Amino acid sequence: MRKWTAVLAAAILAAALAGYATKASGSGSSAKAGGTFRLGTSSRIDSLNPYVAFNQDAYNTFEYVYPFLIQYDKTNGAFAADFATSWHSSNGGKTWTFKTRSGAKWSDGQPLTAKDAAWTISTDIKYAAGGAANAAGLVAHIKSASAPTANTLVVRYAQAPGNVLGQFQQLAILPQHIWSKHLGNKGTNLKTFSNNPLVGAGPFKLTKFKKDNIALFQRNDSFYGEKPKVDAFGLQMFSNEDALVAALKSHQIDAVEAVPATAIKTLKGSFNVRSVPGVDQTDLIINSNPKKTAHRELLNLKVKAAMAHAVDRAQIIRVVFLGYARPGSSIIPPATGAWHNPAVKPEGFDLALANKLLDQAGFKKGSDGIRRASGHKMAYDVITPTDVPSTNRTFQILQPAFKKIGIQLRQRALDSTAAFDAISSPDSKYLKFDLAMWDWVALIDPDFMLSVTTCAQFGGWSDSGFCDKRYDSMYSQQQLTPNQAKRKALVWKMQRYLQAKRPYVWLAAQNAVWAVSKNWGGLVASPQGPFNSINKLSLTRVHQQ
Amino acid sequence: MKGADYVLKRLAFAVLTVFIAVTINFALFRLAPGSAVTNLARVPHATPETRLALKRQFGLDKSRFQQYVIYLQQLAHGNLGISFANSQPVTDNLRTALINSLPMVFLGTLFAIVFGTLTGIISAWRRGTTVEGVTVTTALGFYSMPTHWLGLMLVILFAGVLPTGGMSNEFLINPSFWTHVKDLGEHILLPALTLGLVLFGEYTLIVRSAMLETLGEDYVLTARAKGLRPAAILRRHALRNALLPITTLVALSLGYIVAGAILIETVFSWPGIGRAVYDAVLQRDYPMLQGAFLVLTVSVVLCNLIADLLYFRLDPRITE
Numbered sequence: 001m002r003k004w005t006a007v008l009a010a011a012i013l014a015a016a017l018a019g020y021a022t023k024a025s026g027s028g029s030s031a032k033a034g035g036t037f038r039l040g041t042s043s044r045i046d047s048l049n050p051y052v053a054f055n056q057d058a059y060n061t062f063e064y065v066y067p068f069l070i071q072y073d074k075t076n077g078a079f080a081a082d083f084a085t086s087w088h089s090s091n092g093g094k095t096w097t098f099k100t101r102s103g104a105k106w107s108d109g110q111p112l113t114a115k116d117a118a119w120t121i122s123t124d125i126k127y128a129a130g131g132a133a134n135a136a137g138l139v140a141h142i143k144s145a146s147a148p149t150a151n152t153l154v155v156r157y158a159q160a161p162g163n164v165l166g167q168f169q170q171l172a173i174l175p176q177h178i179w180s181k182h183l184g185n186k187g188t189n190l191k192t193f194s195n196n197p198l199v200g201a202g203p204f205k206l207t208k209f210k211k212d213n214i215a216l217f218q219r220n221d222s223f224y225g226e227k228p229k230v231d232a233f234g235l236q237m238f239s240n241e242d243a244l245v246a247a248l249k250s251h252q253i254d255a256v257e258a259v260p261a262t263a264i265k266t267l268k269g270s271f272n273v274r275s276v277p278g279v280d281q282t283d284l285i286i287n288s289n290p291k292k293t294a295h296r297e298l299l300n301l302k303v304k305a306a307m308a309h310a311v312d313r314a315q316i317i318r319v320v321f322l323g324y325a326r327p328g329s330s331i332i333p334p335a336t337g338a339w340h341n342p343a344v345k346p347e348g349f350d351l352a353l354a355n356k357l358l359d360q361a362g363f364k365k366g367s368d369g370i371r372r373a374s375g376h377k378m379a380y381d382v383i384t385p386t387d388v389p390s391t392n393r394t395f396q397i398l399q400p401a402f403k404k405i406g407i408q409l410r411q412r413a414l415d416s417t418a419a420f421d422a423i424s425s426p427d428s429k430y431l432k433f434d435l436a437m438w439d440w441v442a443l444i445d446p447d448f449m450l451s452v453t454t455c456a457q458f459g460g461w462s463d464s465g466f467c468d469k470r471y472d473s474m475y476s477q478q479q480l481t482p483n484q485a486k487r488k489a490l491v492w493k494m495q496r497y498l499q500a501k502r503p504y505v506w507l508a509a510q511n512a513v514w515a516v517s518k519n520w521g522g523l524v525a526s527p528q529g530p531f532n533s534i535n536k537l538s539l540t541r542v543h544q545q
Numbered sequence: 546m547k548g549a550d551y552v553l554k555r556l557a558f559a560v561l562t563v564f565i566a567v568t569i570n571f572a573l574f575r576l577a578p579g580s581a582v583t584n585l586a587r588v589p590h591a592t593p594e595t596r597l598a599l600k601r602q603f604g605l606d607k608s609r610f611q612q613y614v615i616y617l618q619q620l621a622h623g624n625l626g627i628s629f630a631n632s633q634p635v636t637d638n639l640r641t642a643l644i645n646s647l648p649m650v651f652l653g654t655l656f657a658i659v660f661g662t663l664t665g666i667i668s669a670w671r672r673g674t675t676v677e678g679v680t681v682t683t684a685l686g687f688y689s690m691p692t693h694w695l696g697l698m699l700v701i702l703f704a705g706v707l708p709t710g711g712m713s714n715e716f717l718i719n720p721s722f723w724t725h726v727k728d729l730g731e732h733i734l735l736p737a738l739t740l741g742l743v744l745f746g747e748y749t750l751i752v753r754s755a756m757l758e759t760l761g762e763d764y765v766l767t768a769r770a771k772g773l774r775p776a777a778i779l780r781r782h783a784l785r786n787a788l789l790p791i792t793t794l795v796a797l798s799l800g801y802i803v804a805g806a807i808l809i810e811t812v813f814s815w816p817g818i819g820r821a822v823y824d825a826v827l828q829r830d831y832p833m834l835q836g837a838f839l840v841l842t843v844s845v846v847l848c849n850l851i852a853d854l855l856y857f858r859l860d861p862r863i864t865e
Binding site: 036038046047049052054129130131133188191192194208210211212213214216234236237238239240242243244246247249250252387414415416417418420421422 | 641715
């Protein structure tokens with residue numbers, strides 16, 4: 001037994017030394033000039049290949065390692081220069097010309113020119129139905145791209161589009177001399193290229209990548225734009241939020257990209273905690289497919305309105321998001337700035353009005369308090385994805401409120417793949433499901449969010465079965481309206497239209513909340529958090545205090 | 546000859562088990578609703594063409610039977626396919642995840658085998674005493690603890706003393722060899738301890754039960770009557786006869802090492818095979834799932850085969 005006691009004592013000693021060593025290494029690494037900014041995330045980079053990547057952190061990484069033609073400015077409301085320094089349209093908006101930086105270089109020393117941009121766009125068009133399918137939507141309506149000079153990019157469209165800059169803000173320019181070797185198998189090889197080591201030209205170079213573990217970025221001194229203040233930054237990936245917060249508290253990392261609501265209180269005071277309106281909105285989805293076969297009463301606008309009035313958003317925000325959210329009202333959240341229509345207000349929580357609307361619609365309550373529609377109970381399954389944990393507590397708030405208006409709800413929790421399968425079944429026709437809950441993360445440009453309710457998105461992004469010719473016509477119109485003021489008016493009109501038709505009842509727009517050690521400053525706020533794909537500003541400007 | 550027959554039969558049975566498992570795995574994952582395309586096609590600006598292209602790329606446009614034949618053909622050539630999720634060879638993905646998992650799970654299992662066997666023997670030998678009460682209660686306590694809860698408690702307890710996530714401190718700049726080893730040791734301690742403590746309970750209870758059975762046998766009574774020393778009775782008569790169930794348990798535990806530990810890897814952000822399998826299930830990444838379960842099947846079958854062969858050596862009755 002004495003031997004085990006000795007082993008135990010040694011283990012305790014090792015643990016104590018380990019704690020000391022961890023602290024020492026943490027402070028040691030940031031003591032260098034410039035320093036290394038250590039960011040923790042509960043998300044991860046699923047792939048370094050832009051034709052494969054799915055997770056937002058992968059797209060955030062591309063923003064910092066690749067050149068983009070343009071980016072959003074500090075306010076996230078206007079476009080600013082990135083690789084392109086100026087741009088203009090001609091030929092009635094069908095031709096766009098970009099002037100790009102001169103003297104720029106890829107991280108392997110090769111010259112970066114407008115030809116790389118033209119090649120990327122042309123490749124995306126050529127293999128849109130194959131290896132480059134991920135980028136297909138970004139090059140929609142483009143006929144051709146060319147680089148008449150090393151610093152001039154000309155893009156020609158079949159029709160004058162309304163969201164050219166919004167699309168190019170999301171398109172990473174790839175090095176032709178690297179990627180052109182991976183066009184085999186009719187472009188399919190674009191997807192199998194691991195892209196590690198990564199040749200880029202952003203403010204940072206990716207120097208180390210271990211999947212689901214760490215991504216280390218070093219300052220790129222030959223970057224064409226604003227140089228980073230730090231020597232390096234690292235993104236450490238955690239699969240457990242409690243461990244992530246514990247790592248911040250023990251200074252193993254310097255910041256947390258998205259703080260869970262339950263941890264905000266414990267971090268305030270010791271860390272700088274920022275909370276800004278975000279672009280992640282939760283929703284109640286009502287199957288709005290006009291061809292829906294069962295429970296067609298859900299297509300009745302009075303029933304939908306009654307459901308909207310049975311949602312206690314204040315309680316959802318207080319209980320589920322601990323106050324770090326705002327009432328949802330529109331498919332375009334307020335954090336997108338001018339694209340949000342402020343006239344689209346959230347419906348008030350009014351059970352008496354909801355009951356009145358259902359009475360008016362002729363759905364009488366049975367002896368059990370549940371209403372009847374066409375002889376059946378108004379009792380519905382609500383599909384909830386297990387990877388959106390807020391849906392569980394939100395459902396617990398909705399269920400009793402809906403019961404009070406004579407509608408019975410049953411939760412059907414499924415993983416996201418199975419949930420989408422249940423929503424879109426059979427064969428992407430959206431005929432079977434009644435209600436669901438999920439969330440949407442909007443982009444700044446409204447085109448993408450407005451597209452999810454078009455008929456063309458059946459089997460794609462649609463999760464409501466909404467298909468309306470008048471709406472589709474408005475959508476196409478806004479896509480082809482180069483005048484941004486006119487486009488905004490159309491976008492506002494579409495939001496009003498969607499609120500009237502209610503494929504979604506918007507519940508809450510979550511705040512983006514992050515926490516940073518008081519030793520660091522300079523992070524730029526954005527509705528996507530400090531590490532985002534909106535612009536290159538945040539981690540370029542972060543610095544030791 | 547009897548021995549050779551036994552070995553051959555066991556080998557044939559092992560091969561058949563692997564083949565059946567491979568077939569069941571292929572069918573099982575495809576029974577789950579949804580497909581890899583459902584998830585992967587849902588990226589900003591994806592078009593209906595994206596879905597078609599993905600289906601063609603993954604071979605999901607072919608019939609199930611065709612997919613099965615292709616899978617077997619590839620397997621015969623040692624090719625586990627390409628992951629749907631990250632388009633990289635499954636072999637590479639599995640190798641990385643396994644290399645990450647094995648040291649941590651092995652250390653935890655070793656801890657459990659050593660301490661669990663020891664406490665199991667002690668508690669059986671000291672039956673009816675306080676020692677037995679303490680060991681059994683402790684073992685039951687750890688055995689009944691949800692793994693992730695125990696992991697989280699250790700995270701809370703040791704936050705600031707030991708690292709709470711990851712396999713190493715990747716921010717260390719040019720660490721010396723010993724600094725690196727120490728760093729790895731610090732990171733592996735909590736996850737391995739969590740696994741070890743949970744398995745420790747199981748080992749203690751099973752070893753105790755096997756020991757109690759043999760300690761009640763007549764030959765132990767005879768040995769006592771002959772006046773043998775307690776240590777000799779324990780080692781030569783009781784423990785040797787209790788080895789059969791212990792061998793099975795150790796073999797099974799070692800076989801399952803390659804499965805990693807999903808909950809522990811999640812709590813401690815350990816990028817191992819358990820998390821890789823969990824993600825593959827969520828993403829319906831069939832090649833990755835098939836590859837991971839093939840490795841698991843082969844490992845469990847192999848360890849069982851080794852246990853069977855050890856039985857041959859440990860238990861003379863088998864040759865009779």
